[in-house]
Amino acid sequence: MFLKHLSAIFVSIATIRSAYGRACSAPPSLCAYDLTGAFTPKKRATCAGGQTVQNEACCAWFPVLEDILPNMFDNECGDEAHGALRLSFHDAIGFSPSQGGGGADGSIIVFNDTELQFPANSGLDDPVNTEVPFIQAHNVTPGDFIQFAAAVSLSLCPGAPKVDFMMRRPMPLAPAPGPDGLVPEPFDNVNVILARMADAGGFTATDVVALLASHSVAGADTVDPTIPGTPFDSTPALFDTQIFIEVQLRGTQFPGRQPGQGEVMSAVTGELRLQSDHLMARDSATNCAWQSFAGNLPGTQSAFATAFNKMAIIGHNPANLIDCSDVIPGAPPLPANAGPHLPAGQTQNDIEQACATAPFPTFTAQPGPATTVPAIPQV
Numbered sequence: 036m037f038l039k040h041l042s043a044i045f046v047s048i049a050t051i052r053s054a055y056g057r058a059c060s061a062p063p064s065l066c067a068y069d070l071t072g073a074f075t076p077k078k079r080a081t082c083a084g085g086q087t088v089q090n091e092a093c094c095a096w097f098p099v100l101e102d103i104l105p106n107m108f109d110n111e112c113g114d115e116a117h118g119a120l121r122l123s124f125h126d127a128i129g130f131s132p133s134q135g136g137g138g139a140d141g142s143i144i145v146f147n148d149t150e151l152q153f154p155a156n157s158g159l160d161d162p163v164n165t166e167v168p169f170i171q172a173h174n175v176t177p178g179d180f181i182q183f184a185a186a187v188s189l190s191l192c193p194g195a196p197k198v199d200f201m202m203r204r205p206m207p208l209a210p211a212p213g214p215d216g217l218v219p220e221p222f223d224n225v226n227v228i229l230a231r232m233a234d235a236g237g238f239t240a241t242d243v244v245a246l247l248a249s250h251s252v253a254g255a256d257t258v259d260p261t262i263p264g265t266p267f268d269s270t271p272a273l274f275d276t277q278i279f280i281e282v283q284l285r286g287t288q289f290p291g292r293q294p295g296q297g298e299v300m301s302a303v304t305g306e307l308r309l310q311s312d313h314l315m316a317r318d319s320a321t322n323c324a325w326q327s328f329a330g331n332l333p334g335t336q337s338a339f340a341t342a343f344n345k346m347a348i349i350g351h352n353p354a355n356l357i358d359c360s361d362v363i364p365g366a367p368p369l370p371a372n373a374g375p376h377l378p379a380g381q382t383q384n385d386i387e388q389a390c391a392t393a394p395f396p397t398f399t400a401q402p403g404p405a406t407t408v409p410a411i412p413q414v
């Protein structure tokens with residue numbers, strides 16, 4: 036009897052849904068079932084500044100955006116933007132179904148006394164110190180702010196894809212388990228990193244390689260602490276695919292006097308190469324994915340955005356979050372002359388072919404004397 040009633044209710048909801056489904060003429064992504072089960076155009080709200088958003092709660096993020104672009108990031112894809120992006124990874128990855136941790140929950144800020152002591156979080160005191168006053172000023176949760184700042188940081192890096200931003204992460208309850216293990220280290224081998232990333236967020240090998248496109252807008256401060264701000268590729272202010280090309284070149288030199296732990300020789304003067312990136316480019320589990328992104332900006336953008344969006348909600352049920360992606364600005368395109376290239380002084384013969392099933396794509400070298408990459412100006 037009960038079952039009969041239940042199925043009658045389902046039938047009537049289905050009837051209402053299909054009736055309204057025919058009524059919602061907008062594309063399916065702009066329609067939603069409301070509380071009565073009707074399939075209607077999603078509601079939009081207009082914020083005080085005139086912007087329109089899907090959910091009124093998202094309006095609160097526009098003042099944050101307008102504050103952090105000039106006052107936290109100086110409107111550039113520089114040191115602060117790079118630090119915010121790295122922080123989002125180190126907060127989110129602190130989760131394991133077996134060991135605990137809250138994922139992208141802001142624990143790296145709230146429990147910074149604990150988490151910043153973890154060796155893998157070395158150097159993150161800078162972005163934590165930068166972000167805390169903005170979190171206090173805007174009264175948002177640290178978990179939300181860290182992911183918001185990372186999404187906004189990408190919007191400052193020409194060539195970056197637009198990533199999602201979900202709000203409503205609660206305050207963290209405890210620090211991520213430590214001191215070692217949950218955050219990948221540059222001296223970990225590929226199997227260890229892939230296993231950790233699969234455990235934390237179900238990331239595939241290709242997802243992990245795609246996430247490393249982030250190292251296209253990045254450098255190291257602490258791997259060799261004598262040379263802070265040493266970039267990982269020749270264009271650290273552009274989200275491009277140079278990281279996938281330059282790490283495949285034969286390494287010949289260290290940028291500092293002595294290599295740091297987890298550092299191997301790089302091909303270009305002034306560049307620092309992480310051992311983990313070097314191995315990802317060469318290990319049979321990842322080398323073809325790595326190669327597939329070299330010179331393939333659209334493929335890199337889309338795979339990075341997919342994996343990043345997954346990373347930003349580790350530890351959360353998406354049904355409890357509000358999608359505020361419409362607050363995140365798009366990044367400018369790459370400059371017209373920023374096409375993929377070999378750095379000046381390199382040739383195709385310097386590429387260490389690793390993928391067994393396809394040749395590495397061919398690139399021309401920039402003209403002029405061998406490239407020397409300047410350090411990223413430190414704040």
Ligand code: HEM
Pocket residue numbers: 114117118120121124157158219220221222228243246247249250252253254255256257258259297309311343
């Ligand atoms: C999965 C393996 C990864 C390893 C082993 C790794 C390791 C590192 C290391 C050692 C540094 C240099 C830190 C320093 O000395 O200052 C670094 C920098 C950076 N990483 Fe990663 N990383 C990984 C993945 C990621 C991911 C998934 C992201 C973001 C989505 C990311 C974003 C960054 C950024 C933006 C920087 C530059 C920070 C700055 O310039 O201040 N990394 N990474």
